[in-house]
Amino acid sequence: MSDTHAVELTSARDRALFNPEDEAAASGRLSFEPYPRLLELAGRGPALRGSLHGLMGIPPQGMAGPWSEADSVTAFSFAAVNKVFMDNVNFSNKAYQHTIGTALGETLLTMDGLAHRRMRDIAKPYFKPSFAEGWWNDKWIVQAVDALFDRITAKDHADLNVELCGPLPVSVVSTGFGLPMAQILPFRQAVEDALHGPSPEVSARAGQTLAEIxxxxxxxRRVDPQDDLISRFVTADLETDEGPRKLDDAEILRYCTLIVFAGGGTTWRQLGITIKALLDHPDQLEALRADRSLLRPTIQEATRWYPTDPLMLRWVEQDTELEGLELKAGSGVYLCMATANRDPAMWDDPDIFNIHRPVKRHFAFGAGVHACLGQHLSRQEMEVALGAMLDRLPNLRWDPDQPAARIAGGGLVGRGPNALHVRFDPG
Structure with a gap:
């Protein structure tokens, strides 16, 4: 299998892009395990006055809106989080104009209402389940997974974080857009620097690099369309009040940057979390090996048990209330999906990882009109990667000569394993 189907992380700089501890340190964010404190707060009530970082006594770490603590509420229970996700009249995504929007500009993440629906409709057909299982899988995912495992199986040990989890989604999403292989890692580095650069100058230069690429x-693609996503964006029609029109360059640029950032980051970490959970529960790893119908329930359970991004924000559009707490227009709501996904009112033994658990809806990919556009692609990548792992790495186990893996990251967002050092029988 040709290496042209997946990037290889060879330099320390490349590998640092896919280590949540390094990522957190580079952006000045605090790395710690939040679940004990999150669950303790959730035990106080379904929603509490204050921001989530304020209630935890930590810095905002890039997730602070323009609200005071008195004008903030954090939702912890499944019911409270669900109410906010499903109520688009009282709660909007305007909050992200003050966070990621400052770096990426107007994207799906900052839009609401008709503008959001029209822009989302541009990409929606290309991220639905049938397209993920067909076009993405057949054209990009299988080839990338095969290339990565050809490299891995040349040895009897690996760090699956940097040899599988990191390169897979960024390769799939980037090549699916049409980026040449040689530009994928420079592009991913530029996205990271634009969002979390150590200085405004670094972020500005990174933004220029993104634009140039x-x-x-x-x-x-405007001159010579290909079978890739940018070509589809170039030729797509955006509905407006004045009639359909083509996307301009800036709109396509922002669309692609957001999806590469989200798709390359979320899937990398979530696949790593899933592999770590399975290796920590070898009985469940063997159950999955014996019964591949458990692949999708395994992914569903891992994303419930430990979502890589356990926090989202919403802007309060008009005076309302949440679980008896008054909210004024212009205030903010912090949605703690980590605790909502472990609500004992919804799941028995919710803190336990259990791939045999009955499947229920949860919030790892959000919910409502702003549910993650790429969630079906993410699940497809993880399913193919896990299947190949089971097929091609016999007697898979932790490497006893390496430090134990741990889930790390910048506090309340971007969490994943720092490394996944494993051994397996050579093929």
Whole structure:
């Protein structure tokens, strides 16, 4: 299998892009395990006055809106989080204009209402389940997974975090857009620097790099469309009040940057969390090996048990209330999916990882009109990767000569394993 199907993380700089501890340190965010404190707070009530970081006594770490603590509420229970997700009249995504929107501009993440629906409809057909299981899988995912495992199985040990979990989604999403392989890691580095650069100057230069890479590709696809996502964006029609029109370069640039950032980051970490959970529960790993119908329930359970991004924000559009707490227009709500996904009113023994658990809806990919656009692609990548892991790495186990893996990251967002050092029988 040709290496042109997946990037290889060879340098320390490349590997640092896919280590949550390094990522957190580079952006000045505090790395710690939040679940004990989160669950203790959830035990106080379904919703509490204050921001989540304020209640935990930690810095905002990039997730602070323009609200005071008195004008903030954090939702902890399944019912409270669900109410906010499903109520688009009282709660909007405007909150993200003050966080990620400052770096990426107007994207799906900052839009609401008709504008959001129209822009989302541009990409929605290409991220539905049938497209993930067909076009993405057949054209990009299988080839990338095969290339990565060809490298891994040349040895009897690996760090699956940097040899599988990190390169897989960024390769799939980037090549699916049409980025040349040589530009994938520079592009991913530029996205990281634009969002979390150590200085405004670094972030500004990274933004220029992103624009140069994408605008060059967009110009080529306008002249010569290919079977990739940027070509589909170039030729798509955006509905407006004045009638349909084509997306301009800036709109395509922002769309692609957001999806590469989200798709390359969320799936990398979540696949690593799933592998760690399975290796920590070898009986469940063997059950999955024996019965591949458990693949999708395993992914569903891992994303419930430990979502890589356990926090989302919402803006309060008009005076309302949540679990008896008054909210004024312009205030903020912090949605703690970590605790909502472990609500004992919804799941028995919710803190336990159990792939045999009956499948129920949870919030790892959000919910409602702003549910993650790429969730079906993410699940497909994880399913193919886990299946190949079971097929091609016999007697898979932790490497006793390496430090134990731990889930790390910048506090309340972007969590994943710092490494996944394993051994297996050579093929």
């Amino acid at each position: 994408l605008l060059t590709l967009i110009a080529r």
